[in-house]
Amino acid sequence: MDRRELLKMIAAATGAAFVGNPLAWPQDQPNRTPIAFSKEEVGLLNEVADTILPRTDTPGAKDANVGQIMAVLVTDCYRPDEQKVFRQGMAAIGQRSEAEFGKPFLLLDKPQRNGLLSALNQEAYRYNYEQEVKMWELARPGGMPGDTSPLPHYFTLFKQLTLYGFFTSSIGATQVLRYVAVPGRYDGEYPYKKGDKAWAT
Amino acid sequence: MLNNEYDAIVIGSGISGGWAAKELTERGLKVLMLERGRNIEHIKDYKNAHKEAWDYPHRDIPTQQMKLDYPVLRRDYPLNESTFGMWVNEKESPYTEDKRFDWYRGYHLGGRSLLWGRQSYRFNEEDFMANAKEGIAVDWPIRYEDLAPWYDYVERFAGISGNRDGLDVLPDGQFQPPIPLNCVEKDVAARLQKAFKGKRHLINGRSANMTQPKPEEGRANCQYRAKCWLGCPFGGYFSTQSSTLPAAMKTGNLTVRPFSIVSRVLYDKDKKRATGVEIIDAQTNQVIEYKSRIVFINASALNSAWVLMNSATDVWEGGLGSSSGELGHNVMDHHFQVGAAAEVEGYLDKYTYGRRPSGFYIPRFRNWQDDKRDYLRGFGYQGGAGRDGWRRNVAELGIGADLKDALSEPGNWSIGMTAFGEMLPYHENRVYLNRQVKDKWGLPVLAMDVEIKQNELAMRKDMKADAMEMFEAAGMKKVRGFDHEYYPGMGIHEMGTARMGRDPKTSVLNQHNQVWDAKNLFVTDGACMTSASCVNPSLTYMALTARAAAFAVEELKRGNL
Numbered sequence: 001m002d003r004r005e006l007l008k009m010i011a012a013a014t015g016a017a018f019v020g021n022p023l024a025w026p027q028d029q030p031n032r033t034p035i036a037f038s039k040e041e042v043g044l045l046n047e048v049a050d051t052i053l054p055r056t057d058t059p060g061a062k063d064a065n066v067g068q069i070m071a072v073l074v075t076d077c078y079r080p081d082e083q084k085v086f087r088q089g090m091a092a093i094g095q096r097s098e099a100e101f102g103k104p105f106l107l108l109d110k111p112q113r114n115g116l117l118s119a120l121n122q123e124a125y126r127y128n129y130e131q132e133v134k135m136w137e138l139a140r141p142g143g144m145p146g147d148t149s150p151l152p153h154y155f156t157l158f159k160q161l162t163l164y165g166f167f168t169s170s171i172g173a174t175q176v177l178r179y180v181a182v183p184g185r186y187d188g189e190y191p192y193k194k195g196d197k198a199w200a201t
Numbered sequence: 202m203l204n205n206e207y208d209a210i211v212i213g214s215g216i217s218g219g220w221a222a223k224e225l226t227e228r229g230l231k232v233l234m235l236e237r238g239r240n241i242e243h244i245k246d247y248k249n250a251h252k253e254a255w256d257y258p259h260r261d262i263p264t265q266q267m268k269l270d271y272p273v274l275r276r277d278y279p280l281n282e283s284t285f286g287m288w289v290n291e292k293e294s295p296y297t298e299d300k301r302f303d304w305y306r307g308y309h310l311g312g313r314s315l316l317w318g319r320q321s322y323r324f325n326e327e328d329f330m331a332n333a334k335e336g337i338a339v340d341w342p343i344r345y346e347d348l349a350p351w352y353d354y355v356e357r358f359a360g361i362s363g364n365r366d367g368l369d370v371l372p373d374g375q376f377q378p379p380i381p382l383n384c385v386e387k388d389v390a391a392r393l394q395k396a397f398k399g400k401r402h403l404i405n406g407r408s409a410n411m412t413q414p415k416p417e418e419g420r421a422n423c424q425y426r427a428k429c430w431l432g433c434p435f436g437g438y439f440s441t442q443s444s445t446l447p448a449a450m451k452t453g454n455l456t457v458r459p460f461s462i463v464s465r466v467l468y469d470k471d472k473k474r475a476t477g478v479e480i481i482d483a484q485t486n487q488v489i490e491y492k493s494r495i496v497f498i499n500a501s502a503l504n505s506a507w508v509l510m511n512s513a514t515d516v517w518e519g520g521l522g523s524s525s526g527e528l529g530h531n532v533m534d535h536h537f538q539v540g541a542a543a544e545v546e547g548y549l550d551k552y553t554y555g556r557r558p559s560g561f562y563i564p565r566f567r568n569w570q571d572d573k574r575d576y577l578r579g580f581g582y583q584g585g586a587g588r589d590g591w592r593r594n595v596a597e598l599g600i601g602a603d604l605k606d607a608l609s610e611p612g613n614w615s616i617g618m619t620a621f622g623e624m625l626p627y628h629e630n631r632v633y634l635n636r637q638v639k640d641k642w643g644l645p646v647l648a649m650d651v652e653i654k655q656n657e658l659a660m661r662k663d664m665k666a667d668a669m670e671m672f673e674a675a676g677m678k679k680v681r682g683f684d685h686e687y688y689p690g691m692g693i694h695e696m697g698t699a700r701m702g703r704d705p706k707t708s709v710l711n712q713h714n715q716v717w718d719a720k721n722l723f724v725t726d727g728a729c730m731t732s733a734s735c736v737n738p739s740l741t742y743m744a745l746t747a748r749a750a751a752f753a754v755e756e757l758k759r760g761n762l
Contacts, residue, residue, distance in 0.1 A: 052600045058609070069260065076264040114601055121599050138592055144275065145268050159600070167591045167608070168254040168261075176609050177591065181253070183425040183555035188383025192552035198590050198611040201254070201427075201556065 036083075037071040044090065045070045047106060049162040051113045058176045061162055064169040070161040077142035082151060089154025093120070117155070124153035136160060173200035207233040207456070209753075210478055210493040212463045212508060215312025217726040217742040218499035219445030220355070224750035225497070226454035230757075233491055234449075235461040235480060237500075238308035241315070243442035247432030249283050257282040276303050277691060279316075284430050287316060293641040302649035303690040304503065310459055311441040312501065313693070316430050319409040319438050319558065320583065321361045322736035323352050323372045327569075332732050335577055338531060338626040339702040341731045342712035345372070351744035358448075359439040359743065360415060362423075362559075363407030371404075371564040371581075371736070377412045379405035380423070380559045384551045385586040385614050389675045390561070396674035401566050406559035406583065409439035409740075418444065425555035438558070460484050462642060466496055466722060468513035468521055474762075475521075475722040481642050495721045495753050495762055499746070502727035503532075503632050506698035507647055509709075509716070509724075510634050520634075522699055522709040522716045522724075529633050531626035531700055532651045533733040535692035537619050538685040539661050541668035543677035545586060545614035552588055552611060560585030563618070563671070565735055567663055576659040577625065580735045582668060584618025616677060620664035623735040625656055626697050630689075651689040661687075694738050696730035714749040721762040725749045 037045070046067030053061040061067075074086050093116070097105040101112055108116065128136065136152040137160050143151075151157075166172040173179045177200040208230035211221045222234045240246075254260050263271075263280045274280040274288050289306040296304060307313040326345040333340035349372075356375040363376040382390065382405055390403035410423040420436035420443055429438050436443035449455040460483040467476045467490065477492035498505045506529045510520035522528045565579035566572060589612030598604045635648035665682040672680045702708020705717035710729050716722040725746040727738060734741075756762045 053605045054602055056602050056605060058605075060605070073259060073262065076266070077259055077262050079265060118599050118601070135594070138594060140262050142262060142265065142268075145265065163591065163608070164260065164262075170253070170255045173254065176605070179253075180555075181251075181426070186381055186425050186553070186555035186557045188381050188386070188553055190552045190554040192550055192611070194549075195610070196552070197609055198588075199553075201590070 034075075035068075035071040036075045041090065042067040042071050044093075044106060045158075047113070048093065048117065048158055049165070051110075051117050052159055052162045053166050054110075059171050061166050064166055064171040066162055066165040066169065069165040069169070070158075073141045073161060073165070079143050079145065079147075082143060082157070085151050085154050086157050089158060092154065093117075096120070120153075120155040121159070124155040124159075127153040128156060137163065140164070167200065205477075205489070205491045207231050207491065207493045208757075209233070209495045209497065210235065210491055211497045211499060212478065213312065213499035213501065213505075213726070214310050214441055214446075214457070215307070215499065215501060215726070216314045216317065216439075216441070216739050217746045218312070218497070219314060219441035219449070220743050220746040221497040221499055221723075221725060221750050222449040222455055223445040224747050225754065226449045226452040228751070228754040229452075230454060230754065232449070232455050233493065234455060234457045235463055235478070235491075236310045236312075236457065236459045237462045237483060238310065238459065240457070240459040241310045241432070241442065243436070243447070244432075244434045247434055249431045250428060250434045252283065252431070273303060274305065277305075279305055284316065287430075294646075295638060295640060296646050297635050297638055297648045299648055299650040300652050301688045302651055303688050304649070304695075305690070305693050306501070306504075310457070311446075314440040315432055315442065317409075317739060318693075318737065319429065320562070320737040321356075321359075321363070321407050321409045321740040322562075322581075323374055324348070324734045324736065324741055325370055325372055327370075328732065328734040331578065332626075337577065337732070338628075339700070339704070339707045339731060342701050342703045342708075347712075348741070348744050348748065351748040352740065355740065355743040355747055359409055359444055359740075360411035360413075360420070361407060361409055361439075361740070362405075362412040364405045366402065366404045368402060368404075368564055370566070370569055371562075374407075376407065380408060380410065380412060380557055381405070382561055383553055383586055385545050385548055385616060386561050389586070389616065389677075392675040393563075393671055397566075397671075400570075400572075401563060401671065403561050403563050406562045408559035410558045411437055418447065420444070423558060425557060427556035427558050429558055462644070463500070463508055464488075464511060464642075464644060466498070466508060466512040466521055466719075467492075468516065468719060470513070470516045473719060475716075475719045481644075483642070486642065494757060495723065497746075497750070497753075498722070498724045498728075499726045502695035502698050502730075503647055505724050505726055505728040506632060507634070509699060511645070513718075517718075521722070522718055524718055525702075525705060525707055525709055527628070527700060527702075527707060528709050529698050530628050530631045531697040532630045532632060532649075532689070533624045533626055533694075533696040533730065534651075534689050535621045535694045535733065535735065535737075536624055536653050536657050536661070536687045536689075537621045537692055538687045539622075539664045539668075539683065540582060540584070540617065540619035541665065541672050541680055541682045542615065542617035543672040543680040545616055546676075546678055548614050557585070561618075567660075567667070574659075574663065576656045576663075578623035578656070578660070578735065580620040580622035580660060580664050582618040582620050584616065586614055586616035588612055588614050616672065618668055620668060621692065621735055621737070622657060622660045622664055623733050624653060624689075626700070626732055627654060632698060649690070653687070653689065694727070694733070696727040696733050696738060699724045699728040700731045701729050702731060713752045714745060721753075723749050723753060
């Protein structure tokens with residue numbers, strides 16, 4: 001099959017994706033409940049996420065609106081007990097900010113935000129170690145119904161959601177990482193030099 | 202009534218059902234293919250085929266509601282947004298577990314041919330003789346030579362990529378060029394050759410993903426998107442929709458009827474023949490009878506047994522094919538979830554391009570030639586090497602720009618593999634009808650009573666230790682073995698519930714996949730397997746189906762059916 005033939009097939013397939021029987025695949029779209037977070041709360045989540053993955057010479061978490069997907073995942077994919085820890089974490093970050101700097105997190109400057117969340121990150125590692133929480137940052141967000149194994153520190157939840165939300169976003173995957181929708185071939189000895197971006201998937 | 206008569210009925214539209222329909226229609230038979238679920242049209246209905254992670258409301262993560270609705274599916278990887286709706290609705294179609302059994306079903310046209318792992322290996326000569334040599338269960342009624350030409354035939358048509366490695370343990374086939382190994386895998390392969398003196402081989406995985414197009418079938422080669430499970434709009438891998446169904450449709454002899462749940466095979470006890478099937482329309486609940494001269498049951502191993510157990514119960518309490526006492530027994534799967542992972546030093550000037558739908562394979566070496574272990578049979582490994590991505594653990598980096606920069610670049614290389622082990626056919630491992638529990642259509646459900654035993658448990662020790670030993674020998678670092686929990690069914694390689702044999706007293710099917718008690722009734726999916734080998738079984742179902750279909754048509758012509 002020559003390249004033009006292939007492109008024709010791609011075009012046909014892409015076009016078909018829009019006219020396909022909406023009942024066929026998937027059978028049902030999973031229900032989306034309205035998110036359980038206010039606009040202000042999503043704003044705070046975006047600021048926390050942007051401290052974890054800030055804009056550098058490439059876009060950061062806020063550019064990808066990671067706060068929004070965090071709110072969606074917590075609302076639909078978290079168990080009630082996970083939601084509770086997450087909620088308590090939001091409050092705790094506010095309280096820590098008031099206690100240490102005398103103002104809300106949103107009014108902190110970048111070094112202050114970074115200092116506060118870096119300290120929480122350290123505490124979270126210690127806490128998770130003591131509670132024997134395993135590998136949580138790398139798991140997919142949301143636990144199994146009925147699973148009673150110890151939950152991680154709330155900051156670990158924030159970090160996990162930030163990493164997952166950012167690197168699965170269009171901006172994270174295509175502007176911070178690299179993504180090719182139709183690679184067309186496999187090269188197992190592809191040249192690499194330090195600084196080249198990682199593949200999103 | 203005339204409209205309800207066909208030459209042949211095929212129950213099921215998955216890997217083996219598609220082959221049955223193709224072979225029978227191409228030989229001139231008018232065929233009715235019955236599918237219990239909905240229709241899925243090639244390309245047009247692959248709704249998610251071009252979606253990316255960010256196109257899904259939850260970025261492909263299952264919601265709590267999905268987990269609550271799918272208590273079986275959530276036990277393992279298949280529950281996600283991208284393939285949601287492609288697995289059976291567990292509330293409509295429940296089953297019961299005397300022992301835990303993870304049953305992953307695809308109730309739609311194409312069945313699990315749209316959702317399979319695509320690894321395609323031939324059984325070897327020993328696989329067909331081991332039962333007889335070791336006194337296990339019953340002997341296969343066929344040998345490798347009986348199936349070899351049919352392997353050739355199905356490989357050519359399905360499009361199997363692989364290397365010709367010249368190994369007795371894993372016979373070569375009619376392959377397209379292999380999907381490449383990467384630089385790390387090639388070096389590991391060379392080191393294993395040396396360390397184990399040519400007795401252990403790391404080879405290219407053999408996969409039903411094509412590396413060359415088949416324009417005559419309207420199929421392009423694999424595009425390395427690794428989105429097979431979303432339905433491939435290029436036809437890059439073998440499925441009913443991409444391959445056998447178009448061929449069968451082209452003959453003009455095929456009728457496909459979705460939403461058709463076969464409740465029983467109709468049986469004439471005087472003539473000892475199947476006369477057709479009874480179905481329930483899944484949408485209207487209407488009961489309809491279809492008549493035919495022959496019937497192929499390809500409903501997947503456990504459901505094929507279900508159909509037989511629910512048929513001719515006025516003649517045999519245990520159903521059609523139960524006279525041997527073996528129907529529903531000898532359930533097999535491949536046990537896995539055990540192996541090793543390791544870190545790889547170096548190769549930092551190399552990366553990969555493209556997302557490979559396959560990896561490497563290490564064929565069986567235990568209990569092979571002069572190797573002898575304290576258990577029977579063996580196992581093979583499937584694995585791959587690659588550079589870690591953003592999901593890797595970078596605990597020491599904390600948060601901020603350093604973390605982001607680090608995750609924006611690939612990590613080091615790592616390698617991993619999991620073993621797939623042969624499970625012996627035990628008579629007491631069985632499925633049976635649980636008439637206390639009914640599905641949405643009032644039909645009895647299957648009860649599962651299956652476990653792995655001493656032989657498998659002993660094998661698992663080697664499956665882990667050998668993986669670690671090989672990675673150590675190949676110079677890998679921080680080698681760690683794992684043995685995650687395995688429960689029967691997880692391999693999604695159900696087999697054995699209506700086995701082939703040489704004696705009607707001890708087997709359900711003869712050497713041509715005919716039910717001993719109804720010679721115009723054929724079972725050619727995983728149910729027919731007399732033993733499991735350790736290799737992925739679908740290619741063997743294809744070959745057995747094509748062989749049985751050719752035989753069936755010849756017998757029809759001779760007036761023997």
